[in-house]
Amino acid sequence: MHHKVLKTLEFYKIREQLQKFVSSKLGAELVEKLLPSSNFDEVVKWQHETDEAATVIRLKGNVPLGGIFDIRPHAKRAQIGGMLSPQELMEIASTIRAGRILQKFFEEMLEEGIELPAIQEYIQSIFVMTDIEKLISNAIGEQGEVLDSASEKLRTLRSQLRTNEARVRERLESMIRSSSAQKMLSDAIITIRNERFVIPVKQEYRSHYGGIVHDQSSSGQTLFIEPQAIVQLNNDLQEIRMKEQQEIERILLLLSTTVGEYTNELLQNVKVLAKLDFMFAKARYAKELKASKPALNREGRIKLLKARHPLLPIEEAVPNDIFLGDEFSAIVITGPNTGGKTVTLKTVGLCTLMAQAGLQIPAMDGSEAAVFESVFADIGDEQSIEQSLSTFSSHMVNIVEILKNVDQNSLVLFDELGAGTDPQEGAALAISILDEVYNRGARIIATTHYPELKAYGYNREGVVNASVEFNVETLSPTYKLLIGVPGRSNAFEISKRLGLDEKIIQQARGYIGEDTNKVENMIASLEVSRKMAEEERKEAHELLKTAEKLHKDLQKQMMEYYEQKDKMLEKAESEAKQLVEKAKAEAEHIIKELRDLRIRKNAEVKEHELIEARRRLEEAAPKLTKKKKTIVKASKHEFKPGDEVKVLSFNQKGHLVEKVSSDEWQVQIGIMKMKVNESDLVYIDSPKPVETKPLATVRGKDFHVGLELDLRGERYEDAILRVEKYIDDALLAGYPRVSIIHGKGTGALRQGVQEYLKNHRSVKRIRFGEAAEGGLGVTVVEFK
CATH class of the missing domain: 1.10.1420.10 (MutS, DNA mismatch repair protein; Chain A, domain 3)
Structure with a gap:
């Protein structure tokens, strides 16, 4: 990257901030040399290293990086036979000790099952020189004094x-x-x-x-x-x-002679420790910024979610979603000054440079950054008095240099493109420059005042307009980027808020061309629509969250209900069985007494009569054994609507209503409907086909009746007849409750159906459906 771009986008300030997080001069030296790379594989490696370091800090809180010194000059002097001072020997022992402690720290993490492949490769290359460390420590104290020992x-x-x-x-x-x-x-x-x-x-x-x-x-x-x-x-x-x-x-x-024999090992340790210090400085900086690791690509695709300018205080920076390189490759941001257009430019540029330097970016997880061969920026008033250049000339010098080097692997940032000259000529020049850079395949973000460029985004495929929101009520920008909405000057609204006579404002409006007024009105309409859509989206999101919570609560309550029901049935069966056993024992006792009586009194009670009496007693006992249904694995059965199934994840039975996708069914469990994956279903039984029987024939419980009756589109008289027949069928089927769908409409059908149901002798209660059941368009019927 060119030095001028790094200075313009303030990358050097990022390096200054990063210096605060190093633990040694060695790490500080690497930070001073930090530059973005255009090598994709190298950037991926750097990001992975930073992410590993961030993982360690998240899990352990800190890393033992103290006691590291730049001992390279000491080791080299010892290698050529020089005598080291006690202080220099102490620094060598301290650095050896730091490497040993760091190696042990990471080995313990690896033993815990934490995967750190990049760090593991570094620590394996650290030489443990315990003998030299002890030799020096026994002779030299921590303050650099020679000990008596x-x-x-x-x-x-x-x-x-x-x-x-x-x-x-x-x-x-x-x-x-x-x-x-x-x-x-x-x-x-x-x-x-x-x-x-x-x-x-x-x-x-x-x-x-x-x-x-x-x-x-x-x-x-x-x-x-x-x-x-x-x-x-x-x-x-x-x-x-x-x-x-x-x-x-x-x-x-x-x-010193002993140290000189291990110069190469010491230099290797210094190199590794410097790299680790550098990695963890980047990780601590990321934690300070609340940054995240971006996904990287070579396609020039930028997706920044809630991105903030890294040099602004977190509490002041306004996060923005910024997209580029997918549906469109150029963004033209229009609007007044002090609205935050330049901050947006620098945010994109600086996040890109940070990502390419192996730094995590101040954006949410899921963000994406492209690795560009070159980043170009023409930002701010760079007027040069020494060169006697005007603002316009200074910008043109930069743009000419950019046009010499830009290609499809470039990101280009233009601030106030074409400014500083005649508006008509400046706008034409800006459009021409944008066309040239766009045709070369570069990714572009440009800011401008010129209204002519508002139409640029509509007339060019792959180009989109954007603006930074301005609150006319408070006369201040919100710094929120609005992609797809061109900016407005807001001059008339601001003047009106500040007290300028309405007559003067109306007169000024008359001097503006009809086309310009139409464009401004269109933009105003877009802003109103966008705000309404944003509010409705938030409201819908809140409603969805509430509905999901209610749905989960209902599911939980239903599961508890069925579990309680099963427990109560088991308890009732157990009590009934005990009563029957007691009754049988008592009957047996009575029969025994009768037999004894017959023997003693010679009563005319035949043995076969006693046996017959015992058999009748046994037959009178209720049969408690449940009817077993054969369960067929899903792979051996083709599911059909109406099939009785078991939902494995809930351990509950239900009926298939309809297939909603290639591998999902809507299942009715009691009054609740839910989507269930086919792999979570086990087939139990199918509804028996309806046979044509004489009218006198009574249909048993094997006759299949749906849990819903849909009356939408029916005439009133026909609907009431269908309801009457359906209620009879549902009662025969033994359903505790059913749903009747009548729709909302005029309310006449709903009122007639509910009047009929209220007067039916078998109906216990009726109510409207809940939000998830269809609301006012459905009546839920509970039977006695």
């Missing part, structure tokens, strides 16, 4: 050093506590000069202590003297310090 010799020397220092301090303490010292010393303290212990002596008493003068105060009244009595002790200290320094240098050189 670095070597046995160093520990001994430092022990001697502490002992000798204590001896020197003890001698000096005795000097400054003497009675004569109070008048000869400026202050009763021990201090150090030139790494030797001294005391502050007044100028006039310098000869009293002898020894060596190392320093004097600014006034010259105080001399810092090393008394002769401790000169040898200070010499011994210096000798031990020299030996200590030599031992430290030996240790540092040994550690």
Whole structure:
């Protein structure tokens, strides 16, 4: 991408924001080099990496990225035999430790079953150098100091050093506590000069202590003297310090040589850690922006859902749906200034550049971004005083450069195309430029003031008009993009709201051509229609949500009802069975007593009569065994309307009403109808065909009667006869309730049907259908 485009669309500001989320200088260095790529596979890889990092942050909250340093110069100097400082060795140990901790962190996530293929590839290339880490950590402290544990010799020397220092301090303490010292010393303290212990002596008493003068105060009244009595002790200290320094240098050189042997491994770790830091900086930035991963394509298709300008505060940015490259490849946004046209341009351009740089975009899930070879933008007033160029000339310089390079793999953004010159010539030039870029196959978004371009979207296939909504009541833009609706100037409405005389406004309207007035009226009508459609859509959406909730509640209640019904039937059968068993036992007891009585009294009761009595008792008992129906698998039966089936997902029986698609049926379960997939149905039974019988023949429960009677289009007299016959059939079939469809119409048929039903002896209650049952066009009948 050209530097000028990145600057115009403020991509560098995105990089500045991203810098806040890195954990090391290594990550900051990669952010500084971040540029969009036009290589599709590379962009896909970058987006996948960012998405994996975002997944880790979502699941774990944070990643242990602390303790990473840029140790590349340290490692290279050690490789050529240089001696590293304790601070540099500490940074090397810290970076090795950071890599080890990070590797362990991700390995635990992988063991949990979290798939992170890109991150896994990176962590597998980290070298774990525990030996070097321990070697340095045992010798160098966290503050970059050489520890006593670095070597046995160093520990001994430092022990001697502490002992000798204590001896020197003890001698000096005795000097400054003497009675004569109070008048000869400026202050009763021990201090150090030139790494030797001294005391502050007044100028006039310098000869009293002898020894060596190392320093004097600014006034010259105080001399810092090393008394002769401790000169040898200070010499011994210096000798031990020299030996200590030599031992430290030996240790540092040994550690540096060891580090130099692993330079390549250290450089590899630095490269991987820098990349991981960079990836997680992008993920944290995405979380801050509430951004999402866009789907990518090579076809120049842009679909941004609720997209926001990433540099505007989230609470201030107005989200917009922006589509390009599918039904149309060019958008012309018209309307007044300060309406948000330029923000829309920059939002599209910046989201595209962010996507191509591997950054998630501030839009909702399901958004889509294209990977373009080039993005061109001519935005804002780029007038150059040095080149003595006017606004128009400056724009033309940019446009000429764009036209040299634009092709079908380009996204072109024009702001105020043709502005800065004669309106008629500017509009003509704008149309010509748009035609040229459009014919080359590029994707275009252009903003303009010119009314002539409002017709451009209607006269060109693949071009659509758009505008940014303006609230005339509040005299402020809403910044909401309206695709398909050209913009209005709103000059007359704004002037009227601000108090301009109506006479002047009407006179101004007269100066506008009839065609322009028609166009403005058409746009106004479009805006009104759009707002009404938007309100109706919202209302319909709310009604749909309410209906779906009611439907789910009804389904739940129906299932509970059937479950309760089955439990009650089971309980009743169990109680009935117990009663019958009790009755049989009592009868058996009576028969036994009769038999005994016959034997004792020689009563004339025959044995076969007793057996016959027992048989009649058994036959008198109610048969509780339910009639079993053969269940046939769906694959072996061709379903037909009226078939009795079992809905597996609800464990309920019902009847097929009609087939609604290739693999779905409408099923009636009680009073409820629902769509069910054929794979969720099991065939139980089919309705028996209606046979022609004599009028005297009574039809049993095997006779199939539908749960609905449709009377729409019937004459009143015929309808009442059909209702009368249908009610009789439904009662014979044993239905608890049925529905009669009479429609709304004039209400005469509905009133007549309901009057008949109210007077029928077998009708318990009637009511209108619910919203899902047909409303006022249906009467639901419940039988006694």
